[in-house]
Amino acid sequence: MKPFDYIRADGLDLAAQQLSHNGAMAIAGGTNLIDLMKLQVETPAALIDLNPLPMNQIANEGDGLRIGALASNTAIANHAKVRADYPVLAKAILAGATQQLRNKATMAGNLCQRTRCYYFTNIDQPCNKREPGSGCGAIEGIAKLHGVLGTSNQCIATYPGDMAVALYALDAQIEISGNDGAARTMPLREFHRLPGETPHIDNNLDAGDIITGVTLPAPVGGTQAYRKVRERSSYAFALCSVAAVIAMADGRFTRADLAFGALAHKPWYDHRVGEMLIGEKPSLALFDKAADLLLEDARGFGANDFKIPLARRTLAATLCEATGVEA
């Protein structure tokens, strides 16, 4: 761990300025950042502790819900309105990490958590994400955790988290305060990036940007499910996950918002998959067709080849459960 300065934030504007300095990084729960600092993967010159900022409220906003950037994962998952109206979010959060970690982990920190790629976290290995231009250790190495969709020849890492997968299905918006103090909002589905030629950039935050909150649209009801496939029943990252918000009328899909975790560098939302389901009667054959579309361009790298059939099966399992199709 490199020595660093520690600054407690005193107002959003000042924090944004401090964060614009080279080598400064925001810290929230610290559960991801500090681990990476110990490994010398992250070497901030200064940590700006956001915790003094009043950003942990969860409150109604219009018909929707606004969740502050510092709200803890535990607080979000336990919130009455989240449980009632956005159960997929509560389920996804509770499928992640452990109670102790969720108590510390924040909304914003969770969205910004970095990949668990084994080569990224080992500074003696090549990694284009950690050190642009150094190569990718995973492509020729053990790519078990890695992506099958949207990969590039620079990087095949996955975004590892659970909560964001649900937020993609719910079509949340993210609020960001720029380093000039100006606030902006974007669909969360556009927040994380694919690796392309710039795998060192995980998301669309600029220097000095601070995430201030996430808003959920008015509740859509329906059946909501989050299914996470993992090696052990807790405290393991997903091998594949599916968040689903499903509504039916007259035995046909009227809504099928689906997002997938652990398959790509970002939670994977492919609007075509939901669209092809709308108006159709649920059946195993239909779910298979949806999977064909989802996995059309999927490509494995050896150790993660299994993710392609697994994603197909997990999608079918989730849809069977949500629609009552017997298999």
Added chain:
Amino acid sequence: MSAHLIQDEPDTRNVLDRTTQGIIGKPLSRPDGLLKVTGTATYASEYDIEGCLEGVLVTAPFAKGEVTSIDDSSVTGMPGVVAVLNDKRMTPRAIQGTAGEAPHTGLCKVDYWGQPIALVVAETFEQARDAAKHLEIEFNSEDAIFDPAACTPEPDDDPTRQGDLGKAMSDAEHSVDLKFTTESHASAAMEPHAAIAQWDGDTLTVHASLQMLNYNISELADAMKLDESKVRLVARYVGGGFGSKLGVSQDIVAASVATMQLGRPVRVVMSRQQVFQNVMRRSETSQRLRLAVDHHGKLTAFGHEALVSNLPEEDFAEPVLQSSHFLYAGKNRLLQSETARIHRMTAGSVRAPGEAVGMPVLEAAMGELAEKAGIDPVQLRLDNIPTKHPATGKPFGSHKLAECLQRGAEAFGWDGSDRTPRQRREGEWWIGTGMASAARVHNVGEAKARVTLHDDGTAKVETDMTDIGTGTYTILGQIAGEMLGLSQSDVLTELGDTRFPRGPGSGGSWGAASAGSAVFVACEALREEIAQKIGQPVDALTFKDGLVSWDDGSVILADIANGENFTKEGHFEPGDIAEDYTASGFGAFFAEVAVNRWTGETRVRRMTGAFGFGRVLNAKTARSQCLGGMVWCIGSALTESLMFDPTDGHLVNPDLAEYHVPVNRDVPDLDVLLVEERDAVASPIQAKGIGELGMCGGAGAIANAIYNACGARLYVFPMTPDKVLAAMPVD
């Protein structure tokens, strides 16, 4: 002052059944439990020592080659940095259990990725860690082989060949010829390897996390070129070892070199990643099983072959076949093992070396054989229990396999009914059951312990034996209390210091029987002395609650002492009894699993283990050992695997987030049956080892249950969802 017992004959006196204090075997709680849960038990690195410097190991970013230069000046100016050490006494590899010497010293030659190459010492830990990352080194690296299948293995010394296996296989009514693989395992003990070394100009004192101080003192003295009398090792509490702390690890020698060179105490704690990368791994294995039965269900062919690996110049080879030699009968036998020399970190003892991976594979193969032959798997085992060692002809000291199978089956509700797979589904989960035998050779070693009876009627036990979380403090106090007629609270046990009488330490499940016997021998001598003082034969005396009584008299133990302390040193030696008998623990596992039909995720729903391991010294600590073993069965069956990069051989998952040991939710209610047994051959206290038996075979029960549940026959451990899915029949 010393009493010596060499056990050449079975000890059928069963003295501990005739004593009357009534605490032996009882589920007494640990005297050290409160200290541990309140954080006041001091572990190796936790001693607050004034002026202690902090050392951090620098490790090699390549697997094979040579460090050609280390540029101290790259860090010497950094804040707090005191020294960079690369000394020819330092050890590059963890030392094998019971080595008693330091066969590898000098850090410049590198043989595995992550090997220590230097120690950076600074005033604070953070300064040392930062400097360690900045140290500039130059090296020449060479190509190396990492894949055991990619080299020509060395055959091991003495294969067993009896009869004609090939012919028996082709003549057989039913046979299986199967190949399995198991992956490398880590001990993954909670407490990292850590040491604080202090040199006072004459003596080197090291607080370290170690299992076998008696061997470790020789190893450290050898590395440091010191006389053993100038070395003291202290390990009062050890936060898990599982074999990884049998031998001296690199941190200990590095801290010792540093304190001697710098004249200040030095602490070295391995990071979690360094622990994974540097201490013993269990070898991965490839195994071939050839088994055949005749139409009576009697084994006619028994072939078990294994390929394991290790670094060049290591003597240890995972003894995969250890219990296969005697578990089942069968005339035509072939048991042989080979070792591939590869450049992964040292392979050595990880809990239950050998059986931990040999037994699950054998038992999975037995499961498949039972199916082929149409025999209930419990029956197949019952029908093939040998009456004596099939190769050596030596009789067993005692043998509880049949009873464990029967009692375990009954407790689990195994009814021998239809074993056709894919018969039971609950929602999206396939449910199935499976079983396996357990076996683990019994080991015992020479041990000494001192027992002092104080004039206030309390007693003290002292030995360098360690308590690695297993309950040694508890059972040694219990044995002394039982023998001397004292309650648990009247016996103080002191462990883990080479200033105490020496014993073999903890490892190979031999601690309880060895150190326990030494305590027993000391107590027998004390009883004898008391008997002489009283003028009665010892057999006429009853020791209970601090009172010694006989036919027509009694005396308070404290009064016999009459202001004096009596001390006896007990010295126990196994003698040549092992040449005449086979001693082993046996047991049986029954498991029920649920396999997700969509995802291949497998969860153990319930598991029963029945074990016979000689005298139960404490029903609570013994049960805990069995529970722990069964948890390891779940891990080795379903999740645990060290993964190595194919290009440079580094371990890719060196932490507890990605090396998946079972978590609380993976472990259902586990049912443990302790099958009481007296093994007169095993030790004078009739106890055998229990620390490892609980994991010897259970992963095979889980494998068999997976097949029974969903019809997926897997030949790879661990059976992760990707593997299960690939083997699952399409529905």
